[in-house]
Amino acid sequence: MLCIIRRCGNFVARLTFRGRMLQANEYRLGYRGDIEGLRAVAILLVVAAHAGVPWLSGGFVGVDVFFVLSGFLITGLLTREVATTGTLGFTKFYVRRLRRLLPALLTMLLVTSLFAIVVLAPSDQGRQATAAATAAVWLSNMHFAFAKLDYFSPGAGSNLFLHTWSLGVEEQFYLLWPALVLWALMTKRGRGTNIARLKGSLLIVGAASLLACLMLTRSAPQMAFYLMPLRAWQFAAGALAWLYFGNSATASTSDPTLPAGNPSRHWVGWAGLALIVFSGVWFDGNMPYPGWRALLPTAGAVAALAAGERGFAGGVSRLLSLRPLQAIGRISYAWYLWHWPVLLLGASLVTHDSGLHRAGLVALSLLLAALSYAWIESPVRHQSRWLVRPGMSLWAGLGLMVTVNVACISWLNATAKWQDSPQQQLYRQARVDAPVIYSMGCDDWYHSDRVRICAFGSQDAQHTAALMGDSIGAQWFPALAEVFNRPGWRLMVLTKSSCPMVDEPYFYARIGREYVECANWRKQALLRIASIKPDIVMLGTVQSDNFSHSQWVQGTGRVLSVLSPDSGHVYLIRGTPHLPFDGPECLSARNWLPWLPVAKRRCEAPASNPHDDDVYRWLQEAANHFGNVTAIDMNPLICPNGNCSAERDGKVVFRDSQHLTASFVQTLGPALQAKLALGSRTTPATASTPMGAEATGREARQPPSQ
Numbered sequence: 001m002l003c004i005i006r007r008c009g010n011f012v013a014r015l016t017f018r019g020r021m022l023q024a025n026e027y028r029l030g031y032r033g034d035i036e037g038l039r040a041v042a043i044l045l046v047v048a049a050h051a052g053v054p055w056l057s058g059g060f061v062g063v064d065v066f067f068v069l070s071g072f073l074i075t076g077l078l079t080r081e082v083a084t085t086g087t088l089g090f091t092k093f094y095v096r097r098l099r100r101l102l103p104a105l106l107t108m109l110l111v112t113s114l115f116a117i118v119v120l121a122p123s124d125q126g127r128q129a130t131a132a133a134t135a136a137v138w139l140s141n142m143h144f145a146f147a148k149l150d151y152f153s154p155g156a157g158s159n160l161f162l163h164t165w166s167l168g169v170e171e172q173f174y175l176l177w178p179a180l181v182l183w184a185l186m187t188k189r190g191r192g193t194n195i196a197r198l199k200g201s202l203l204i205v206g207a208a209s210l211l212a213c214l215m216l217t218r219s220a221p222q223m224a225f226y227l228m229p230l231r232a233w234q235f236a237a238g239a240l241a242w243l244y245f246g247n248s249a250t251a252s253t254s255d256p257t258l259p260a261g262n263p264s265r266h267w268v269g270w271a272g273l274a275l276i277v278f279s280g281v282w283f284d285g286n287m288p289y290p291g292w293r294a295l296l297p298t299a300g301a302v303a304a305l306a307a308g309e310r311g312f313a314g315g316v317s318r319l320l321s322l323r324p325l326q327a328i329g330r331i332s333y334a335w336y337l338w339h340w341p342v343l344l345l346g347a348s349l350v351t352h353d354s355g356l357h358r359a360g361l362v363a364l365s366l367l368l369a370a371l372s373y374a375w376i377e378s379p380v381r382h383q384s385r386w387l388v389r390p391g392m393s394l395w396a397g398l399g400l401m402v403t404v405n406v407a408c409i410s411w412l413n414a415t416a417k418w419q420d421s422p423q424q425q426l427y428r429q430a431r432v433d434a435p436v437i438y439s440m441g442c443d444d445w446y447h448s449d450r451v452r453i454c455a456f457g458s459q460d461a462q463h464t465a466a467l468m469g470d471s472i473g474a475q476w477f478p479a480l481a482e483v484f485n486r487p488g489w490r491l492m493v494l495t496k497s498s499c500p501m502v503d504e505p506y507f508y509a510r511i512g513r514e515y516v517e518c519a520n521w522r523k524q525a526l527l528r529i530a531s532i533k534p535d536i537v538m539l540g541t542v543q544s545d546n547f548s549h550s551q552w553v554q555g556t557g558r559v560l561s562v563l564s565p566d567s568g569h570v571y572l573i574r575g576t577p578h579l580p581f582d583g584p585e586c587l588s589a590r591n592w593l594p595w596l597p598v599a600k601r602r603c604e605a606p607a608s609n610p611h612d613d614d615v616y617r618w619l620q621e622a623a624n625h626f627g628n629v630t631a632i633d634m635n636p637l638i639c640p641n642g643n644c645s646a647e648r649d650g651k652v653v654f655r656d657s658q659h660l661t662a663s664f665v666q667t668l669g670p671a672l673q674a675k676l677a678l679g680s681r682t683t684p685a686t687a688s689t690p691m692g693a694e695a696t697g698r699e700a701r702q703p704p705s706q
Helices: 002-024 033-050 059-085 090-119 122-136 140-146 162-185 195-219 221-226 232-246 264-282 291-307 315-320 323-330 332-348 355-381 390-419 422-431 477-483 516-532 549-566 583-590 610-623 662-667 669-676
Strands: 454-456 463-469 489-495 536-540 569-573 604-606 629-632 643-645
Touching: 033 059, 033 264, 033 291, 033 315, 033 323, 033 332, 059 090, 059 162, 059 232, 059 264, 059 291, 090 122, 090 162, 090 332, 090 355, 090 390, 122 140, 122 162, 122 390, 122 422, 122 583, 140 162, 140 221, 162 195, 162 232, 162 332, 195 221, 195 232, 195 291, 232 291, 264 291, 264 315, 291 315, 323 332, 332 355, 390 422, 422 583, 463 477, 463 516, 477 489, 477 662, 477 669, 489 516, 516 549, 536 549, 549 569, 549 610, 569 610, 610 629
Parallel strands: 463 489, 463 536, 536 569, 569 629
Antiparallel strands: 454 489, 604 643
16 A cells, blocks of 8 residues: 555656646747857857957847847747747746756856956956946846947957846846736737737837937947937847747748748848858958948848747758857856956966967856756756745745845955955056046146137247157156256147047947047147247157058148147157056956965066057158158167066056056156257246136046046
8 A cells, every 4th residue: 555655656756847847838939959059149249349359240140040049939938938828937938047047157256256256456446346246136237338338449358247238238138027018918908919009009119229229329438339218129020920920820831921932031031140140251440430330230130030930941941050169058147257356367367368368268168067967957947946936936035136146245345345455456546547637727628619628838938849649659758848847948738638649530339439539629729839840849649559551641741740740750659568467456366365376477568569660650651741750669668678667666658458547657757858959957937827627626537547
């Protein structure tokens, strides 16, 4: 009898387990290998772009493909459930999303944060902790949007959790989309589903979101890039692809958009894949995005999905269904999570970057992704116990998110204490060791095109020198203040950060648009200097801007053609070398935990750079067209023997990766004076009130990076 009871109990338990599994998978869509392959294409593009593959700099469009796929699959799940039950189980839906996404995300956050605490300098950990805290609660996209940190700017590129912005967008989509689908599908009598109203609602939502995205890409590109409502049109595109092409219950086989066996389906699929790859090759960070350009990968993803409708296995669907692509597609989420922090943390351990090193880091991230998928994502994803008591599971997931959020905030608070240690103070002060002109309001960055001149010396001085340039030019003010701190001389300063002294259209990635304020300011500033008729003009600009040879020569020539006729002599100062690391952060990390092997690294790099050498030759070429223009090179004094060091003789040289500290520049005053052949310095001059700027009572501020 006991044996019979035991066997009956086991049978009932198996039935109960199977019932729970059936309930968990009741609304799962049929498997499509081409969708898994499309995921693989998307993640390969993203990883290639982030790893610095030159001909795939636009690989960030892979995220657009993910958005379309999410809209397609989630809408399919929701419509199936409403069609079957007449309603939606919101709690179970959210639990399924948390079960799918949360464990792997929190694991990545935990491991990356612990590694960052050991490897990164305390000064760098604060912003990492802030981003991690917001990522834990799916809000990092809002953090990056309202922090006005562009995806392609240098500050963004060193954030370990930048890539989580897209996960925030997706989770916010999951939060709102079910309610929209249920409202649109429900009929007045509660019978059947109103597919036509859902299609109309999605068309309205998609059109409104796309219009807003197009408008804000011009005026507020960070918002257009990061915020979910301005990306909703891509999810809507995927949803419409499901309703028109992927849903056999709603797409009539007697009147299909793309009939089975229609040869056009081959061309549609190949055209879609071509659009996605073409976007990855053509796009880069030096163009407004998303805007109209995002239509290309979005349309490509929709076309690829349409080509594989009703299980069609030919054409591009056959290619996307290849086993290697399906294998990569299965771990695409895990690979997306791990690739970015591995690339950044791996780069922080060395001072010399190389393609082989990045390839090794990509391979390591792929290994971590496979392990994460096998040990965390897949086992948890298929556990039915989450759905037995979905309410409790939902609260547990939310509690875990809040716990990680609080832990990251505690990390943030700890970084402030770590930075106050005596060892870290020197490097913390070096970061704000900038020319005094920034605290005087001489530089208005991109906020306006108003020309603000700061003047130093007597207004009745017989001779005038002018300093004009971007922040690389402005960094020479401390040395020039020493050079022209003499009787009979007055120094005029006209600078605009990130504004190259090249008369060419300039797309500024940090603001996500063409820097029109720069062009307007440069034109006005040149006319102001010409009207002053200075004896000497010092012109400085960054040398890493991606202008072509002709743009450098001709654009610089147009600037010199305005300055040269009314100036005694014009000096073009060569741009300073660009380190492959942040100077103070490298020094700080080296002294953070000195017992670690990573602390033994040398914060040094070669000064030579082929592109920078080319730019200097092009500047000399432009200068040769004018009899009173000379190009001067101070880099041998900055980086003796062709080697750049973040610190020399106890003095920090760089305040970031490319700007020199004001205290170091001041020591170069005598050498710069020798270049100008002005003789020895005599009696100091006094500083006059800056013209067009508030000279006093302003708090010193950190100048923006290029």
